[in-house]
Amino acid sequence: MNGLLTKFLLKNPSVLVFLGALALFTAFVSVGSEAFGWGFISTSFVKTLGKTLCFCLIAIAMDLVWGYCGILSLGHFAFFGLGGYMLGMWLMYARTEIIVQTAMSNEVIPPTDQEVIDAIGTQIFGVVGGSDFPMIWAFAHLFWVQLALVVLVPGILALVFGWLAFRSRVTGVYLSILTQAMTLALSLYLFQNDSGLRGNNGLSGLQNLPGLDDVSQDIVSMWFFWASAFALGLSYLLVKLITESKLGNIVRGIRDDEARVRFLGYNVEGYKLFVFVLTAIIAGIAGALYYPQAGIINPAEIAPIASIYLAVWVAIGGRGRIYGAVIGAAFVSLLSTWFTGGQAPDIPLGIYTIKWVDWWLVLLGLSFVIVTLYFPKGIGGLFDRLVRKGDA
Amino acid sequence: MLRVLTLFLGLLLAVPAFAQSSLYDALAEQTAGLKKPSSKTIETVISSLQDSGAPGVADFLTKLQSKEVWYRKSDDKFFFVATDDKKTYRLIDIQSGEVVAEVAKKEIKQIKPNSGVRAKIDGALVAFRLTDADPAVRDAALVGISRDPKAKDLAPLSAALASETDPDLKARMERLSRVLTVSFGDTTEARVAAIASFDGDLGLDARAVLNPLVTTTLKAAPEVGAGENVAKTLRLGNDISEEDAFDLLVASGLAQAEPTKGDIKAALKANIIGDTVGGMNVANLGTDEARLAAHMALAASGAVPAILTSEDKAALLASAAYYEVYAEADPAVTAAAVEALSSISTAVGVSQFIDLVLDGISLASIYFLAAIGLAITFGVMRVINMAHGEFIMMGAYTGYVVQQIIPNYTVSLIVAIPAAFVITFAAGVAMERLVIRHLYHRPLETLLATFGISIALQQIAKNIFGTQARPLTSPGWLDGALVFNDVIAISWIRIAIFVLAVIFFLGLLFVLNRTRLGLETRAVTQNPRMAAAMGINPDRINMLTFGLGSGIAGIAGIAIGLFAKVTSELGSDYIVQSFMTVVVGGVGNIFGTLAGATMIGFLQKGIEWFNPSNTLAAQTYMIIFIIIFIQFRPRGIIALKGRAAGD
Numbered sequence A: 001m002n003g004l005l006t007k008f009l010l011k012n013p014s015v016l017v018f019l020g021a022l023a024l025f026t027a028f029v030s031v032g033s034e035a036f037g038w039g040f041i042s043t044s045f046v047k048t049l050g051k052t053l054c055f056c057l058i059a060i061a062m063d064l065v066w067g068y069c070g071i072l073s074l075g076h077f078a079f080f081g082l083g084g085y086m087l088g089m090w091l092m093y094a095r096t097e098i099i100v101q102t103a104m105s106n107e108v109i110p111p112t113d114q115e116v117i118d119a120i121g122t123q124i125f126g127v128v129g130g131s132d133f134p135m136i137w138a139f140a141h142l143f144w145v146q147l148a149l150v151v152l153v154p155g156i157l158a159l160v161f162g163w164l165a166f167r168s169r170v171t172g173v174y175l176s177i178l179t180q181a182m183t184l185a186l187s188l189y190l191f192q193n194d195s196g197l198r199g200n201n202g203l204s205g206l207q208n209l210p211g212l213d214d215v216s217q218d219i220v221s222m223w224f225f226w227a228s229a230f231a232l233g234l235s236y237l238l239v240k241l242i243t244e245s246k247l248g249n250i251v252r253g254i255r256d257d258e259a260r261v262r263f264l265g266y267n268v269e270g271y272k273l274f275v276f277v278l279t280a281i282i283a284g285i286a287g288a289l290y291y292p293q294a295g296i297i298n299p300a301e302i303a304p305i306a307s308i309y310l311a312v313w314v315a316i317g318g319r320g321r322i323y324g325a326v327i328g329a330a331f332v333s334l335l336s337t338w339f340t341g342g343q344a345p346d347i348p349l350g351i352y353t354i355k356w357v358d359w360w361l362v363l364l365g366l367s368f369v370i371v372t373l374y375f376p377k378g379i380g381g382l383f384d385r386l387v388r389k390g391d392a
Numbered sequence B: 001m002l003r004v005l006t007l008f009l010g011l012l013l014a015v016p017a018f019a020q021s022s023l024y025d026a027l028a029e030q031t032a033g034l035k036k037p038s039s040k041t042i043e044t045v046i047s048s049l050q051d052s053g054a055p056g057v058a059d060f061l062t063k064l065q066s067k068e069v070w071y072r073k074s075d076d077k078f079f080f081v082a083t084d085d086k087k088t089y090r091l092i093d094i095q096s097g098e099v100v101a102e103v104a105k106k107e108i109k110q111i112k113p114n115s116g117v118r119a120k121i122d123g124a125l126v127a128f129r130l131t132d133a134d135p136a137v138r139d140a141a142l143v144g145i146s147r148d149p150k151a152k153d154l155a156p157l158s159a160a161l162a163s164e165t166d167p168d169l170k171a172r173m174e175r176l177s178r179v180l181t182v183s184f185g186d187t188t189e190a191r192v193a194a195i196a197s198f199d200g201d202l203g204l205d206a207r208a209v210l211n212p213l214v215t216t217t218l219k220a221a222p223e224v225g226a227g228e229n230v231a232k233t234l235r236l237g238n239d240i241s242e243e244d245a246f247d248l249l250v251a252s253g254l255a256q257a258e259p260t261k262g263d264i265k266a267a268l269k270a271n272i273i274g275d276t277v278g279g280m281n282v283a284n285l286g287t288d289e290a291r292l293a294a295h296m297a298l299a300a301s302g303a304v305p306a307i308l309t310s311e312d313k314a315a316l317l318a319s320a321a322y323y324e325v326y327a328e329a330d331p332a333v334t335a336a337a338v339e340a341l342s343s344i345s346t347a348v349g350v351s352q353f354i355d356l357v358l359d360g361i362s363l364a365s366i367y368f369l370a371a372i373g374l375a376i377t378f379g380v381m382r383v384i385n386m387a388h389g390e391f392i393m394m395g396a397y398t399g400y401v402v403q404q405i406i407p408n409y410t411v412s413l414i415v416a417i418p419a420a421f422v423i424t425f426a427a428g429v430a431m432e433r434l435v436i437r438h439l440y441h442r443p444l445e446t447l448l449a450t451f452g453i454s455i456a457l458q459q460i461a462k463n464i465f466g467t468q469a470r471p472l473t474s475p476g477w478l479d480g481a482l483v484f485n486d487v488i489a490i491s492w493i494r495i496a497i498f499v500l501a502v503i504f505f506l507g508l509l510f511v512l513n514r515t516r517l518g519l520e521t522r523a524v525t526q527n528p529r530m531a532a533a534m535g536i537n538p539d540r541i542n543m544l545t546f547g548l549g550s551g552i553a554g555i556a557g558i559a560i561g562l563f564a565k566v567t568s569e570l571g572s573d574y575i576v577q578s579f580m581t582v583v584v585g586g587v588g589n590i591f592g593t594l595a596g597a598t599m600i601g602f603l604q605k606g607i608e609w610f611n612p613s614n615t616l617a618a619q620t621y622m623i624i625f626i627i628i629f630i631q632f633r634p635r636g637i638i639a640l641k642g643r644a645a646g647d
Helices: A002-011 A013-032 A043-068 A076-104 A113-128 A143-167 A172-191 A217-243 A246-256 A258-263 A268-294 A304-317 A322-340 A356-374 A378-391 B002-029 B031-035 B042-052 B057-065 B115-130 B135-147 B151-163 B167-184 B188-197 B204-214 B242-251 B261-270 B288-300 B310-318 B331-380 B388-405 B409-434 B443-465 B492-514 B516-526 B528-533 B538-563 B572-585 B590-610 B615-632
Strands: B069-072 B078-083 B088-092 B099-104 B108-110 B216-221 B230-234 B321-326 B481-483 B489-491
Touching: A002 A013, A013 A217, A013 A322, A043 A076, A043 A217, A043 A246, A043 A268, A043 A304, A043 A322, A076 A113, A076 A143, A076 A172, A076 A268, A076 A304, A143 A172, A143 A268, A143 B615, A172 A304, A172 B443, A172 B572, A172 B615, A217 A246, A217 A268, A217 A322, A246 A258, A246 A268, A258 A268, A304 A322, A304 A356, A304 A378, A304 B443, A322 A356, A322 A378, A356 B443, B002 B031, B002 B042, B002 B057, B031 B042, B031 B069, B042 B057, B042 B115, B057 B069, B057 B115, B069 B088, B078 B108, B115 B135, B115 B151, B135 B151, B135 B167, B151 B167, B167 B188, B167 B204, B188 B331, B204 B331, B216 B230, B216 B242, B242 B310, B261 B288, B331 B388, B331 B489, B331 B492, B331 B516, B331 B538, B331 B572, B331 B590, B388 B409, B388 B443, B388 B538, B388 B572, B409 B538, B443 B572, B481 B492, B489 B492, B492 B516, B492 B538, B492 B590, B516 B528, B516 B538, B528 B538, B572 B590, B572 B615, B590 B615
Parallel strands: none
Antiparallel strands: B069 B078, B069 B108, B078 B088, B088 B099, B216 B321, B230 B321, B481 B489
16 A cells, blocks of 8 residues: 555655645744744734635545536535534534533532533523524534534535436536535525524634633644644545546546446446545535634525635636645635735725725636636646646 | 675574574583483483584584583583683683683583593494594594494494495495494394304404404313303313413412422522531532432421422312313304304415415516526526626616616606616627637536626625615505405515516517527527528627627516615525526526426425425525426426427
C-alpha cells in the first residue's frame, strides 16, 4: 500500500506540490498566530482562513462532482449545512448541559435527570416557544453518534436523492434544477420554528467547545485551522487518487459522453451515485469543520444561492483540475470578505461614490459572466498556459 | 289680492300650528302617565304616543329615557331642558328644538323614569326606529340589533317586518327575526322551526347564534343533576383520562389538588432540617422516587398534607359521574341545533372546497404568469435563464417608477404594462446578444453566466431602490373582493391576474402556432441548420424569441408586484418555482406550462388546507412531491414526442 502511494505521488508530483504548499501555509499561519507564534495574524483572521480552508474543501467536492463527473449540483451547500447542523447539535446540547448543571448545582436539593433535561430544553428551544426535545435530538448528547451523523445524514440524503434522480435518467440542467429544488425544500423546512432545529434562529454559540471554557479562542481557532487543513490535504489526496485511477477515467467518460460509457457496459448510475454520495460526505465534513469556526448556523446559509456561489468559485478557479477549485474558493471567498467587510477603499467619482460593500456583488456577477464567456478554464487555465509554455 | 295674501299668511301660520299641536296633543292626553311614569302605566302611554303617529315621538322617548325631559309646573307642558350653571334652565321646545324660555329650577320638574320604565321605553324605541320613515334609520336599527341581540327586540322586529316595504331591508329583518327566534323564541316549537330554517345556511350570523346552543361544559358530579341537558356521558378511562377526570374533580371541588413535582420539591425545601428532610439526606434527593418517599415521610409526621394513595384516588374517581352538559336547557332545541349545524358544516365544507379551488386557480395563474416567459426561453429555446426572476423584478420596478411619475393609478397601470414589456424586452435582447448567443452549446455554463447577471441585477436594483419594499398600488377598481357568500370570496386583483394569465396563454398560443415568428421559432429550435438553409436567420429569431420571453416576464412582474411588495428579491422568490413549473409541466410547450402551474398551484393550496398555519411546510412538501413526481414522468406532464422532442 505504501509503495503504491509512493508510486502515485511520483506519478503525480502536483499532489506533492499542493500538499507541500498547504503544509507551508499551515506552518506560516501557526507561527503567525496569536496562540502559538508572534501574533501578527489576528485570531479572527485565523478563523477566516480556517473557514476559507473549509470552503476549499467543499470546492474540491464540487469539482469532483461537476468538473469530473459533469453533474452540476446546486445542492452541495445543503450537505455542508447538514454537516454543520449535526455537529452543532452536539456542541449546543453539551454546552447548555454544562451551563444548566452549573446553575443547578447551587440548589439545595439536587435536580433529577428529567429536571436537567427540561432545563436544557427550555434553554435551547425557548426562542421558538418550546421546551421539549424533538425526536431528531435523540442522540444530541452522544458526541460519537453526532459525529457519525455528520457523515451519515448528508450521505444518506445524497444516496436517496441521487438514486431517485439518476435512476430516472435526469441529467444536465434538469438535474441542476432538481438539486436546487431539494436545497430550497430543505432550507424552507429548516426555516419553520417547529422543524426542531430552532427555525431561523439556527444554532448558535458553536465556537465554544463544551468543557473547554478555559481554553481561549486563540487556541481553539488554531485547532480548527489545523483540522481544516488536515481534512483539506487528506481529501485532496483522496480525490486525486480517484481522478487519476481507472475509476476517474470512467467518471470523466461519463461527463464527456454518458451514453457511450453506458453502451460500453458500465453501470453509469452506480458511478454517478458513488461520486455524488462521496462528495456529499466531504461537503458534510467541511460543514462540520466550518460552523464551529463561524459560531452560528441558520437556514439562510443553506439557501439555494449558497450552492450557486459554490459553483461560481469552482468555475472561476477552473473546473476539472482539483487545485483550480481550491484556488477559486480561496480567491473569491477571501476577496468577498475583503470587499463586503468594508476594507476596500471607496472610489469617489465626484457626484457618486462607489462603495464596494454595495457594488461588490455587481462586480462578482459581471466577472462571472466574463469568466464563463472568455476564460472557461478559469484561473487554473492560466496556470496550464504557463506550464505549457515552460514545457516548450 | 288681499284675500289671497290673508289666505297665504293663514297657511303659513296654520302649518306649523297643526304639526305642533299633533305631538302636544298626543302628550297632553297622557300627561298624568308621563309625569309619574311607572312600569305598569308606561306601556299604555307609549302605545298611545305610537298610535298618534306624531313626528318626533321617538326623539321625545329617547330624551325621556335619558332623563332630559322636564315639565313646567304651571301648565304641565313638556320641554327638553339644558343648563350650564344649574341656576337658569333653558326650556327647549320638544318639536322645533329652539329655546323658548329661561326659567329658574323651582318652576320646572324633571321626569325620572326608573330602570323598569327605561327598559320599556328602550323596547318601544326599537320599534320606532324599525318603523322610521327613513330607510337609513331602519338600517342602523337592524345593525344595532344584530350586533347585540336582545330578547325584547324580537316583538318589535316581527311587528316591523309586516310593514316593511324595502325588499332588501325586509329580507334582512326577516333573517334577523329568525336569528332572534332561535335564542329568544317563546315556544320550543318556534325555536326549533327557526333553527331548522338555517339548515345549510352559510351566514356567519347563523353559526354565531347556533354554536352557543351546542357548546358544552365538562362536569363532574356525584350524579347527573335534574333538568340538565346532557350531551354525552363520559366513561372514565375511555372518553376521559384519569388525569383529566381528577383535574375535573379538583375543579368542581370534589377532591383536593395533588401536589405537582414542583410543589413536592418546594415542600421538601421548606422542611429541610440540617441536611436531611423527612429522614433522608438532601444530597440523595436527585430522583423523583426519593423525593416522593421523603414527602411521604414528612406527611407521616404531619408536616405536609398527605398525598392520596392510588386506591383512594381510584375510589374517588369512581364515585363521580363525568358528563358534558349543554348550556341550553331544552333538549329539543339542542337536538335541532346539532342537526342544523351538521348540515351547515356540510354546506360550509362544500363552499370551502370551492373557495380552495378558486385559491388554487389564482395561485396557479400567478405561477403560470411567473413561468410563462421561462416556458419560451427555457421551454422552447432550451436556454436556462437564471436572470428570469430579475426580469420579473425589473417589470415590477418599472411599474413602481411609472406610478411615481403618473399619479393616476389606472393610467399609470395602462402605461406601465407596455413600458415594462419594452424595457425587459430590450434587456432580454441585450443579454441574448452579449452573453447567451456565445453559450448555446454549453447549457450548464449558460446557467452560471445568467446567474452572474442575476446577482448583478439584483444588487443594482438594491443600490438604486434600497432594500425596503416599494409599493405598487393597484387602482381603486381592483380593490376589494368578489364575495359569493360568507365563505367564498376572491379578490379582484386575483381575478385580474387570472384574466391576464388567460390572455397570455391564448396570445402565446397564437404567436407560436399561427404567426410567422412562431413558425420560425419552432423551426429554429427543432433544427437550426435546416431552418437556416430554408432562409430563416436563426440569430434574429433567437434574439426575438428571447426578447419576447423576457418581455412577458416584465408584464408578469407588474401583476405580481400588485399583490406582493416590490423588492429586489421579488424575482428570486419565484425562480425555483418557475423552473419547477416548466419542468413538471413538460418542457417545450405552453400547454405543459399551464398543466405544471395548475398542478403546483392546486397542490400547494391543497397541502396548505391540511395545515393552514404553515405555508413553509406546504412549500417544502410540494417540492418533495415534485422531486418524486419527476421520477415517474421525467419529461413532465405533457411530454413532447417524436421529432419535436429534439433529442
